[in-house]
Amino acid sequence: xxxxxxxxxxxxxxxxxxxxxxxxxxxxxxxxxxxxxxxxxxxxxxxxxxxxxxxxxxxxxxxxxxxxxxxxxxxxxxxxxxxxxxxxxxxxxxxxxxxxxxxxxxxxxxxxxxxxxxxxxxxxxxxxxxxxxxxxxxxxxxxxxxxxxxxxxxxxxxxxxxxxxxxxxxxxxxxxxxxxxxxxxxxxxxxxxxxxxxxxxxxxxxxxxxxxxxxxxxxx
DNA sequence: GCTCTGTAAAGAATTTCGGA
DNA sequence: TCCGAAATTCTTTACAGAGC
Numbered sequence: 041x042x043x044x045x046x047x048x049x050x051x052x053x054x055x056x057x058x059x060x061x062x063x064x065x066x067x068x069x070x071x072x073x074x075x076x077x078x079x080x081x082x083x084x085x086x087x088x089x090x091x092x093x094x095x096x097x098x099x100x101x102x103x104x105x106x107x108x109x110x111x112x113x114x115x116x117x118x119x120x121x122x123x124x125x126x127x128x129x130x131x132x133x134x135x136x137x138x139x140x141x142x143x144x145x146x147x148x149x150x151x152x153x154x155x156x157x158x159x160x161x162x163x164x165x166x167x168x169x170x171x172x173x174x175x176x177x178x179x180x181x182x183x184x185x186x187x188x189x190x191x192x193x194x195x196x197x198x199x200x201x202x203x204x205x206x207x208x209x210x211x212x213x214x215x216x217x218x219x220x221x222x223x224x225x226x227x228x229x230x231x232x233x234x235x236x237x238x239x240x241x242x243x244x245x246x247x248x249x250x251x252x253x254x255x256x257x258x259x260x
Numbered sequence: 261g262c263t264c265t266g267t268a269a270a271g272a273a274t275t276t277c278g279g280a
Numbered sequence: 281t282c283c284g285a286a287a288t289t290c291t292t293t294a295c296a297g298a299g300c
Contacts, residue, residue: 094289094290106265106266107265107266108264108265109264109265132289145264145265145266145293146265149264161266162265162266162267163290163291164266164267164291164292164293165266166291206291206292207291
């Protein structure tokens with residue numbers, strides 16, 4: 041049963057990727073509530089939609105965020121990974137607001153991260169804030185697509201450990217800019233799908249616990 | 261040994277300051 | 281008031297340390 045469940049999850053993940061690809065390459069077109077197709081997407085440069093925020097106005101009392109590829113931006117306390125932190129450097133940390141995007145030192149591998157938290161992070165990261173009205177979830181998914189990561193890598197030369205993607209570089213990359221309604225529509229579709237996967241993962245965890253319990257009973 | 265995050269230090273840019 | 285130098289702030293990069 042656990043194996044079957046694993047397969048279901050894998051299958052859903054593949055579907056999720058396929059869905060993202062289709063949506064962002066505009067192979068499926070969404071329709072609005074009246075059944076009309078949305079207008080063609082516009083494309084804007086990253087610099088037109090986001091600006092580079094460097095806000096250091098904090099009293100070192102905000103939680104320190106770790107920028108991970110797996111979970112995006114999360115508080116350092118909630119992951120099992122201790123990093124050497126020097127107290128003095130915390131003073132120069134940048135403030136991250138809820139809904140900001142963060143270009144990490146590894147963005148050429150895992151895309152651009154989205155923050156659900158308010159906190160501070162190392163100044164080596166670039167904080168992006170939206171200039172005009174956007175559906176953040178839409179871009180959250182877009183920044184994680186394989187296509188976009190490929191775009192990020194396209195112009196990068198000599199990729200090596202710790203290579204930084206500068207804001208200037210980001211701002212030159214075109215981003216899709218469908219109208220707001222469509223952005224929300226797409227974001228909600230993807231979000232629903234993601235939730236579905238999470239539910240399946242929870243079921244899997246339930247199975248695993250059951251198995252452990254049963255095994256324990258057998259040997260008692 | 262490899263991958264991953266984050267620091268420290270070097271380098272670049274911007275602002276401040278003083279003298280003419 | 282303008283120019284150049286010094287100081288400060290911001291950006292970039294090499295590499296350290298944690299965990300597998």
